[in-house]
Amino acid sequence: MNKTKPKILLSGGGTGGHIFPAVAIADALKHKYPDAEILFVGAKGRMEMERVPQAGYNIKGLWISGFQRKLDKRNLAFPFKLISSLLGARKIIKCFKPEVAIGTGGYASGPTLYMASRKGVPTLILEQNSYPGITNRLLSKTVDTVCVAYPGMEKYFDKNKLVVTGSPIRVQISRSNITKKEARDFFHLDHKKPTMLVIGGSQGALGINRAVSAIIKQLCELGLQILWQTGIDSFGESEKLVNDNKLSDCVFVHKFIMRMEMAYAAGDFVVSRAGAIALAEIVQLEKPAIFIPLPTAAEDHQTKNAMSLVDGGAALILNEKEAPNKLLPLVNHFMLDEDKKSELIRNIRDFKTPDATKAIVDQVVKLLKR
Template sequence: MNQKSKTYKFILSGGGTGGHIYPAIAIANEIKQRYPDSEILFVGAKDRMEMEKVPQAGYNIKGLWISGIQRKLTLKNLSFPFKLISSLWNARKIVKQFKPDVAIGTGGFASGPLLQVAASKGIPCLIQEQNSYPGITNKLLSKKVDKICVAYDNLERFFPEEKIIKTGNPVRQDLLDISSKKEEAIKHFNLVEGKKTLLVLGGSLGARAINQLIERELDYLQTLNLQIIWQCGKLYYQTYKLYGNTKHVQVHQFINKMDYAYAAADFIISRAGAGSVSELCIVGKPTVFVPSPYVAEDHQTKNASAIVSQNAAIMIAQEDLKVDFKNKFGQLVANLEKQEQLSNNIKQLALVNATKDIVGEVEKLLNK
């Protein structure tokens, strides 16, 4: 029987944030392309965003009653042991019923119990770690799984070296040819041709500190002769939408055509989540990272530092924005050579075939 026509079963788990969900969906889409008859099941955490996003992408999902341990002493931690027992019990039932050929985890609460159970049953397992500093779930699973696909160097500090494959993070395929879309992008956003464009990103929900920065420095940015595409996020749109009345400033709750936004941009200010960093490497525009200090293990600072160490971006700590922003950003806008250098260097770090390479590793596990 042709391997491609054989009906394989794949179980995927990842969630809690878009950074864990979207890679899992990208991997599932690539599997479906290679094995159209395959069965794919997702497992997520009940009440988290994967329970909505995965069905929207066309896949079935089952939910586990699981959450993370709070880092501070809190009453929520009292329920954690019960949730863990419940989710391990239900993960066992799901695995027994579905009988997957391979289990794939992309981080987040639910992937812990699911891959723990799958590995204990001898099912080949692969995890994908998006960040330069792994989360606790993937650190614990690394001893049990067969392969670990990563996006950064030097992760043998946390994972068994012989299991690591550097693939990069899955990204949207429509970003691969943005240089050809600049003209369409300028029309789409109704921008002034020939005027430099600053794209401001704070993630789908928004980033308060970045929004406050743009509000505070709006007059200054206009003295630099920039037009601004400002994605302020769902949580902050009502507060900042009034600035959309300012000349050469447009405020968006969410940007659907991200390929056009990237194509139009000459400069980008962004958080440093793993998905954003991987996209920005492919996009190759001069970027200022403002890492979120509120994430586990301060991983955004570590993600951004890995890029900055290659002289491929600028980083300003959130607490230093008031003091450093005008100086650092102003110097960047004034220095064409620096812009070119950052742009060329960040492109060198792009891993454009990540999704294909990860699924290539999954295929090897099918023959295990």
């Protein structure tokens, strides 16, 4: 290995939950090795092909998509895409000659990490959820190191490969010193109103958007202002709802918020899905939160993710079906009650972990030294 210029391959995409950890790891490795060559591999047509270059890194795309678990004609193309992606990954690895390969999940990470391990490249995967996806379960049999966010993952992975690191979060968030005033100026928010931040993940969340839409007038009547990331699919409908009801001075709708460190600083509390990255960021920033887990997540892992906080009195949880009726009372009775909100903040501090990104980078360094 060139000690100052290691060649590092990263693959993670499909959603922000896979992309942002990969970028956080890349940023930390670039800080440690300023002259490192870093290349990402993603899936053509997916959001990583846009987000990774925005973060300052090169990316190559593979023709790959997920396998639909229900009967679906899209599955007819899956075998051809899989073969194409394996050949594409092999070509990238042959040309780039990485000294380590890192996978954070997503369609492209499967063929990329599989081919890297087949070619003898030291490999590491990150599993951030309490229940691993099938790709990581398969990859874990061939990779060298498996980093996980939660203890007790020995039931899914070889304990000799397992390292509990926590979930990495973006350095812009983990090291942010942005004030509430600066953040509210950035989004043109009122400095005095309690602010509810609504985030459904990088792609939005239809269930959360419906729940918020159902009570949007009542939320404004409580004196709140809402900073709302809807995702692309719900943006037009949500924006129309706000304009038709003349709520533009109370509700601020965005398709996607690039400056999440600003959004977290602006918000007094958060309504969110319970993906691993959202949890890690909310805990790190000590934000009171109401989690509405994705009901279709594999093995209901988002509920399991959130319950660790809920059981510790550090967060609240709502079933998606109940959210339209129960979200407003929770906001009113907990998030607008300073004593109850302060208790959530005190309790969430017990769940803060050491720097997960550094812990993962330490494992990468070990692989580079092999």
